[in-house]
Amino acid sequence: MSALVRDLAPLLLAGVLGPAGAGKLFGRGTARQAPRTALARLLRHGGRAALALRVLGALELLLAAALLAPPVTPLPGAAAALLGAGFLGYLGYARAAAPGSSCGCTARRDAPVTWRAFVRAAAVLVGGGAAAAAQRPWWTAAGHRPGAALCLALAAAVALTALSADPDRRWRMPLRRLRLRITGHPLAATGARTAVPxxxxxxxxxxxxxxxxxxxxxxxxxxxxxxxxxxxxxxxxxxxxxxxxxxxxxxxxxxxxxxxxxxxxxxxxxxxxxxxxxxxxxxxxx
Amino acid sequence: MSAYRTGDPLDRRRFLTTTALHGATVIGATALGAVDADAAFAAPIRPLDPAVAESAFAEGRITAINDDVLAVAGSYGDHSRVRVTGATSVWKARATTAADIETGDGLYARGVPLPDGTLAADAVWVNIVNLHATIRGIEKTRLHLAHGQHEIVGNLMTEATSAAYGTASPTADLSRLTIGQSAQVLGAWRPSDGSVDLVRVAVAPGAGRRR
Incomplete structure (x- = not known):
């Protein structure tokens, strides 16, 4: 199983870096969000922070493509591990220098630096190391054990969603809405109240x-x-x-x-x- | 001893009720605005009577309570002393008395500066918050609110929390609140756990339609 995880690491890591990079590079919210990130404080300019976020997004997309495509070399994995280490350092700085500011991690929302951001960065570091150590292409590994590969990919997707910076918007609010539709409005009884406040x-x-x-x-x-x-x-x-x-x-x-x-x-x-x-x-x- | 002077609050209320009901009846509406809880956020009142000094404000956290004087550390490093009397209205999620004020509470006070440096409070609002939030969850006893990046638990108070839908009057009917609505929330912050006792949840016009 560990060999499968190691060999599928490039695929899973690309699944993390690809969407995050696309969000930073193409997202309309990047320019709006950049001035509120700790990066803006580090670079002392919101415009420079927006440019840095877009460059970082492009880098993440390139890395994702390199991890997915042949030839299989340890370089993209090592680069991703370096990127993860850089993320951790940046998050540490953000937490110390600008607590409460956004990290700019996903460029989707003004999410502050939380433990989730640290776990995501650590996952990129560990995933990069695993990808660098991969012995065979991910498509070959997945072809040999498609069931296990599918389960692993699903588990990674669930973990990524749970670590998402905006879990409320993604799943907690829809779940709460669904629960209200099924069980009824918890405050429905107040509709019968006639007393004037x-x-x-x-x-x-x-x-x-x-x-x-x-x-x-x-x-x-x-x-x-x-x-x-x-x-x-x-x-x-x-x-x-x-x-x-x-x-x-x-x-x-x-x-x-x-x-x-x-x-x-x-x-x-x-x-x-x-x-x-x-x-x-x-x-x-x- | 008249009912007014007795220590029994029920007797006193009975007397005051009789007095109020024997008062002059005035019919009609005016366009003048509010002075109650919302007035805590309004501009200082300029009294019509020139003999009355212009109102002054004090705000901050209560650091000590000495009899009827509250020591207040302001948000901007200033310090003030607020004197609470029997004529001072005290709001802490509801109209209450000075006995409910605790050290550590936040305070917003309006009153008249006295020569001894204290502010003789006409009205005190304790832990009052008025914030824009999004409703993220609804339960029988509380709402989950998001204010910027902060998640806040809003405690629903039986018979005391009201909702205002659009321009309609506040109502006790909370059943038209829905998840995802933007709301202006008036309430009293609880320093002990950071939650807010909800007094009024106002949602935008058009919101609150029954589904």
Whole structure:
């Protein structure tokens, strides 16, 4: 089995380098992504980083082609191993110098440097070494044991997908969507809720003339609220009067607990302003 | 002793309810905007009353709580002291009291500067976050959100989390949220685990159609 892995390494490695290289070289997102990569910090210029990413992409594509095509020589494998070592060094730099920045590894997304990127780079290093040590062409090895070769290729594809920089987009989100379609929406029961959220009541209040009439008195945001007999009471703190006569007050609003801007355009709101210390009415509105 | 002065909050609420319902009724709408949780992100308020000093803001992490004064280390290296009184509104995912404020919480406060250097807070928003995210997963008790490169768990609060679909009013119906939707999320960050208690999830117009 190990001989098969070694001999199929050029094929598997080409499967890793080819798509990554094509993404960097031809991807429309390369120029957009480049300034946010650690490479831009290393090269001190986003434009130079984009050019470097495209050159790297071309190199990866060339290596992939060399790994796939005859003649069988250790050179492409050794070059890929060197590339993997370079990736590891770059990732180490990126993690230390620009944590949180994108690595530019796949040129598909602004994925930050994570353990997945390190494992991918290590896989290129190890795969390059194995490819350099291959004893026979990959197509010959696959022809001798096609079943085992197919299983190996599938396992490598699964591992590559799992190590992908954007697993959410590739498989986690579709799986979650599928689960929702099969099992139903987990929050379907909330569709039957008729209670108006406090946020909707506050929104209604803040667009009422009642609010406008006393807003100059109100100083706080919502202090407290509760429902009572179909009314929703909203309590604010404020200051009434100016200078030495200024005194702290409570501003109380009573709003229909079942009303929102979707159901009422001209809300009827009851307003009271009372002294915060004594509870005595302070001002009349309307 | 009147019901207003008793220590029983139910008695007090009953008194305040009666007072509110005896207040003047004002009918009509206005185009004036919001001042509640969203106001934490609004420009400083310029009071209409010239006798009232212009509002000042403070923000940062609470490093110490000494009675009613919060020591706050600002995001830009500044330090401030915020005084919380009985008239200060405290928001921490919901309207609450100063007793819920903890050291390590993030804070955004609006108030009036006092001569002693403290900020007498009119309103305090604790751990408030308002961010743009993509819904990546939906479960019974939480949403999985992506904000830039960060994955965030959004905790759904029974009877408290609302959704706003397009320009419609916030509703308790969360069943029209779908995976992949872009959303503006208002909530309270939990310093202990980095998750966010979701208060309002607003999705774009046209989103939220029943499938």
């Amino acid at each position: 406090i946020a909707a009541t506050v929104e209604l209040l803040e667009r009422s003339r009642a609010w406008q009439s006393v807003s100059r008195v109100v100083r706080s945001a919502l202090l407290d609220h509760w429902d009572d007999g179909g009314w929703r009471i909203l309590q604010f703190a404020g200051v009434y009067g100016g200078g030495p006569a200024a005194r702290p007050v409570l501003v109380l609003f009573a709003v229909d607990a079942g009303a929102s801007l979707d159901t009422v355009r001209e809300p009827a709101v009851r307003v009271s302003v009372i002294d915060a210390d004594s509870g005595a009415p302070v001002m009349a509105t309307a």
